[in-house]
Amino acid sequence: xxxxxxxxxxxxxxxxxxxxxxxxxxxxxxxxxxxxxxxxxxxxxxxxxxxxxxxxxxxxxxxxxxxxxxxxxxxxxxxxxxxxxxxxxxxxxxxxxxxxxxxxxxxxxxxxxxxxxxxxxxxxxxxxxxxxxxxxxxxxxxxxxxxxxx
Amino acid sequence: xxxxxxxxxxxxxxxxxxxxxxxxxxxxxxxxxxxxxxxxxxxxxxxxxxxxxxxxxxxxxxxxxxxxxxxxxxxxxxxxxxxxxxxxxxxxxxxxxxxxxxxxxxxxxxxxxxxxxxxxxxxxxxxxxxxxxxxxxxxxxxxxxxxxxx
Amino acid sequence: xxxxxxxxxxxxxxxxxxxxxxxxxxxxxxxxxxxxxxxxxxxxxxxxxxxxxxxxxxxxxxxxxxxxxxxxxxxxxxxxxxxxxxxxxxxxxxxxxxxxxxxxxxxxxxxxxxxxxxxxxxxxxxxxxxxxxxxxxxxxxxxxxxxxxx
Amino acid sequence: xxxxxxxxxxxxxxxxxxxxxxxxxxxxxxxxxxxxxxxxxxxxxxxxxxxxxxxxxxxxxxxxxxxxxxxxxxxxxxxxxxxxxxxxxxxxxxxxxxxxxxxxxxxxxxxxxxxxxxxxxxxxxxxxxxxxxxxxxxxxxxxxxxxxxx
Numbered sequence: 001x002x003x004x005x006x007x008x009x010x011x012x013x014x015x016x017x018x019x020x021x022x023x024x025x026x027x028x029x030x031x032x033x034x035x036x037x038x039x040x041x042x043x044x045x046x047x048x049x050x051x052x053x054x055x056x057x058x059x060x061x062x063x064x065x066x067x068x069x070x071x072x073x074x075x076x077x078x079x080x081x082x083x084x085x086x087x088x089x090x091x092x093x094x095x096x097x098x099x100x101x102x103x104x105x106x107x108x109x110x111x112x113x114x115x116x117x118x119x120x121x122x123x124x125x126x127x128x129x130x131x132x133x134x135x136x137x138x139x140x141x142x143x144x145x146x147x148x149x150x
Numbered sequence: 151x152x153x154x155x156x157x158x159x160x161x162x163x164x165x166x167x168x169x170x171x172x173x174x175x176x177x178x179x180x181x182x183x184x185x186x187x188x189x190x191x192x193x194x195x196x197x198x199x200x201x202x203x204x205x206x207x208x209x210x211x212x213x214x215x216x217x218x219x220x221x222x223x224x225x226x227x228x229x230x231x232x233x234x235x236x237x238x239x240x241x242x243x244x245x246x247x248x249x250x251x252x253x254x255x256x257x258x259x260x261x262x263x264x265x266x267x268x269x270x271x272x273x274x275x276x277x278x279x280x281x282x283x284x285x286x287x288x289x290x291x292x293x294x295x296x297x298x299x300x
Numbered sequence: 301x302x303x304x305x306x307x308x309x310x311x312x313x314x315x316x317x318x319x320x321x322x323x324x325x326x327x328x329x330x331x332x333x334x335x336x337x338x339x340x341x342x343x344x345x346x347x348x349x350x351x352x353x354x355x356x357x358x359x360x361x362x363x364x365x366x367x368x369x370x371x372x373x374x375x376x377x378x379x380x381x382x383x384x385x386x387x388x389x390x391x392x393x394x395x396x397x398x399x400x401x402x403x404x405x406x407x408x409x410x411x412x413x414x415x416x417x418x419x420x421x422x423x424x425x426x427x428x429x430x431x432x433x434x435x436x437x438x439x440x441x442x443x444x445x446x447x448x449x450x
Numbered sequence: 451x452x453x454x455x456x457x458x459x460x461x462x463x464x465x466x467x468x469x470x471x472x473x474x475x476x477x478x479x480x481x482x483x484x485x486x487x488x489x490x491x492x493x494x495x496x497x498x499x500x501x502x503x504x505x506x507x508x509x510x511x512x513x514x515x516x517x518x519x520x521x522x523x524x525x526x527x528x529x530x531x532x533x534x535x536x537x538x539x540x541x542x543x544x545x546x547x548x549x550x551x552x553x554x555x556x557x558x559x560x561x562x563x564x565x566x567x568x569x570x571x572x573x574x575x576x577x578x579x580x581x582x583x584x585x586x587x588x589x590x591x592x593x594x595x596x597x598x599x600x
Binding site for chain 4: 288
Binding site for chain 4: 108
């Protein structure tokens with residue numbers, strides 16, 4: 001499905017907002033693709049991102065999946081609109097065992113108030129790619145409100 | 151509901167596993183309560199945990215909620231069992247604007263293979279406590295398997 | 301938590317809307333409690349409500365859980381507002397094996413646009429009550445719009 | 451993704467189980483496609499399937515989505531295995547306003563114990579097809595157990 005962004009400067013606006021997120025910096029997440037209705041975030045493994053078995057922590061994985069979806073919705077919003085995650089759900093399909101995570105958020109439905117995204121996460125290990133999580137997310141656009149509320 | 155843990159040393163086992171999680175250390179999460187079927191995790195605010203508006207990042211919040219639920223289930227497992235998050239879902243009820251997050255995971259149903267937990271997160275700001283997220287989570291116990299698979 | 305309904309005639313308005321739902325009639329669902337922010341729906345077993353093993357069908361159970369939550373939110377809405385289920389999630393905790401299902405929807409957060417409900421379903425069999433499902437639901441109020449959109 | 455069913459008679463076994471579901475008969479649901487890892491269910495509109503505005507009831511829609519996913523998983527199970535819905539989540543994308551619903555369940559991950567499916571529902575009205583719901587579902591296979599438990 002092709003989406004027309006309300007703001008022609010959607011990419012710069014998305015990159016600027018991402019750069020302000022202390023949490024993405026702390027994790028080491030990188031903004032890899034910014035397209036109308038699609039955002040991809042990559043994350044290289046470090047021991048600080050692990051759970052007790054040395055794989056990527058499921059919560060870390062969900063964290064970048066949530067951000068990928070949130071920014072996918074954000075690309076389609078007007079220039080003065082903020083984004084709020086209303087809810088999201090993630091199914092963990094396989095251990096996130098590898099060198100790098102790639103999370104892709106895609107807008108499934110773009111509404112005036114609510115946007116729904118699908119979330120897919122893959123992990124790469126020694127040249128093999130595994131689908132390790134799938135999710136769904138509901139976003140709210142907050143037109144004219146920099147703050148976050150519902 | 152009262153649960154009887156299969157392993158009398160559940161608290162030490164839970165604290166030991168938590169201490170091995172690089173991700174919890176990176177965030178600065180603290181294990182505050184470990185009871186049969188209930189775990190509470192606290193997290194003090196730092197700018198590195200923020201989203202673009204300076205509140206706790208929803209993904210960080212979900213991260214500690216997932217861990218609180220995972221360890222709540224873990225308290226009831228046999229000594230040789232690992233825990234795997236099958237899926238979780240979080241509804242964000244209010245901006246996580248404050249000095250400290252408190253996430254509580256509670257076992258709702260404890261089964262042989264699957265365990266279901268409720269997740270509740272509150273944020274404290276200047277003495278006022280706000281319910282900022284609610285969630286549900288499905289866990290799988292991996293008896294005799296240190297590794298993680300489904 | 302106590303909620304103040306925007307419309308003092310919330311009970312009559314809720315019962316009237318419920319009575320218009322062909323689906324609730326088809327299933328044989330009964331509106332048992334209508335309070336501010338809380339609705340309870342009961343459903344007696346009939347073979348037509350079964351899955352392949354003769355228990356209540358999980359989809360039927362989810363159907364009345366969704367309705368209980370939707371009407372719980374509806375009780376708090378202004379008189380001219382419609383209700384839309386944005387999304388819901390249900391965890392099935394035990395087989396719905398029994399004579400009667402009771403689904404309770406409770407408002408957890410009541411916002412201007414979005415309302416979040418918790419959903420709990422119990423089944424009664426020969427005097428024993430079993431907690432068979434738990435869920436979460438996001439609703440949208442559609443002020444001044446009889447129709448349904450997002 | 452191509453899946454190899456464990457039971458070559460998967461189609462007959464799936465159709466037989468579906469025919470035993472009182473709930474599917476009550477709704478008037480039809481089993482339209484049965485392939486390895488994919489099941490499609492159709493449902494023609496009748497006033498008995500409506501919510502208060504005369505569209506398909508969201509709970510009815512979720513009901514056939516849950517069944518489509520459950521049977522999609524069932525196609526891949528061994529001949530002696532039952533299926534249990536562990537949990538599911540549905541996002542309603544548009545009003546289910548039309549003559550016919552089509553729900554497709556697709557296996558995303560097929561594991562020894564757990565199977566994850568995606569759920570998509572479309573509605574047809576006067577020759578126009580609208581994507582009205584998307585969902586995710588976790589199933590459990592119950593090998594050698596005709597009954598349903600977790």
